[in-house]
Amino acid sequence: MAVKDAGRAARPGERAPASRAPASRAPAREPERPERRADPAELIQLLTPEGERVEHPDYPLEISAAEVKALYRDLVIVRRIDFEAIALQRQGELGIWASLLGQEAAQVGSGRALGPRDMAFPTYREHGVAWCRGLDPVKLLELFRGVSHGGWDPTEHNFHLYTIVIGSQTLHATGYAMGIQRDGAVGDDGEAVIAYFGDGATSQGDVNEAFIWASVNNAPIVFFCQNNQWAISEPLERQTRTPLFQRANGFGFPGVRVDGNDVLACLAVTRKAMQAAREGQGPTLIEAFTYRMGAHTTTDDPTRYRLSAELESWKLKDPIERVKQYLIRTEQAEMTFFDEVEAEAAAVGSRVRAACLQMPDPPPTSMFDDVLTTQTTQLATERAGFAAYLDSFAAQEPVLAEEGR
């Protein structure tokens, strides 16, 4: 278990300097925080951090060398995209970036468990899932650069828009799943939905309502919670006193906890839950136990609230390294394979970078588009007024217009 800052426990004696009004009694808190330790008996794992393949009775996984190598390739590429985006942000090319570092296995494992007709509802951090769904990473950069609010058509890759308001998308996902039921698309060859959200999101009313709606409707949905231990600066114990996967019981559907840094386990567990949903067996909550290795976003400074020892202990559980070790140990891959993947990832990274640098700003009048299906008289008037206003700079004072940019 990761070492946590002991300072978080209530220490009434150390609180207010004597000159201040006395602090009222702190709410009692136990020194033990069981929810931060993943009980090995409850944690589904198929690949140990050392790269050793282990079996789990409920999740037999037949997987070929080619398939494992494909997963490895995904993991490396999404990490590379993330790395490139962080660099672009540092260079002022992106406004902000939410890194997925450390969560690659949770995203690739679950993402590769989806069929083309399944629908995914992401948060703002699901770059790995986006990759698996086939969305061009450049689209993600558009959003974080401030060129669009996403702007992709969710039906193109069955990957909904990123949702920044915490938890909202879990209800949309549930409603979508209810639509699948009404379309008669449950059963043999059925469809299902996966909703992504974080540990912090589990506190939101919307998420709890989604659990209820999914449950009473027996909707074909998988709730995939990436418990990365942190919601910005707040550790898990600010959101829960019980392991998150156990919450499902109270809502009336099964919950499982999977090693979120184990791509094979994430794949197997999500596959099974999605299949159950497609067949009409209703929702499952999957808690992927993982860790946010980076800052919350590029504007965050985690040194203010967490200890580096915690980070160090999670480094030993790296989601990519264990797959590599497994492939080497079992002689399923030559060294050249790893070099090829590296080279391919670098190429993807360069392409994404170049596309970002060339990305034009949208035309200013485009902000009036798509507010409603038809342009209202009011919007048309505002747009015309704005265009004339812009033109007045261009016509009279070219220098000013430049500065106005």
Place this chain on the structure above:
Amino acid sequence: MTTLTLSRALNEGLRKALEANAKALIMGEDVGKLGGVFRVTDGLQKDFGEARVIDTPLAESGIIGTAIGLALRGYRPICEIQFDGFIFPAFDQIVSQLAKMRYRSRGAVKLPIVVRVPFGGGIGAVEHHSESPEALFAHTPGLRVISCGDPADAYTMIQQAASSDDPVLFFEPKRRYWDKAEVDTEGGLAAALPMDSARVLVEGSDLTLLCYGPMVRTCAEAAVAAASDGRSLEVIDLRSLAPLDVETIFASVRKTGRCVVVHEAVVTGGLGAEIAAQVTQECFYSLEAPVLRVGAYTTPYPPSRLEEHYLPDLDRILDAVDRSFGY
């Protein structure tokens, strides 16, 4: 006098509020160890403890709902909503509960709750981080809605809000958090302008420019620019959006005969519309031109690369001033 950024001035004001009343609490997401994403509550948990500066679960409805319960039990919560766009999960608690409980109890219940909201754009953020929803709350009877425009007001107004027995929505101009100015942290609140009064920031004779929050600085700059064109603008920082200090507004418009209202919020149905209606009704015979409004277009907040076009700026304000003089 000390030089403080607006965010630091709020921090000092909050510290004073916690010292002044042992029942005062701070609650919100990341307000404790992190000190808030804008560091407004920096160091307060360390000094006042976890029982008084509370890192809440990630649930805005819960923040306001439990603040109401704490207030019913005699506490005085000062809540932080992390960004303007995230106040809506709490909208029901604010509009249906916080705003109405005093009225429903015929004055028996008071809810001394402050809801701090960093608002407005101009920081290049992703969606939901740049909105100006103040009119929705000003439209809701039972709430006081105020906004500070500079560090000195930030320091006093947050303390006044904390000592108010009414619920106060406190809108903080996030793009001005780093603005610096002199703040008197020695003098008490007694001499301070009440939080529901407007302030004549720049005296002038030709046109009244009304603003609040992030637009205060921009309007002061507009007055300087207009002066070089020989126009004397009177700039009024409204400070209170509900109730409006209409006496100050009317007196100025009767003097100048012209009025332009500036806010970052969408013009349609915004504060400017309310002010224009009231000014037209009460100052009709003094007006040389219709009341004009400068603000955002009737679209959702655009991607940040377009926000400079969306938000009012010096040029758009001066353009409105020109139009007013064109009548």
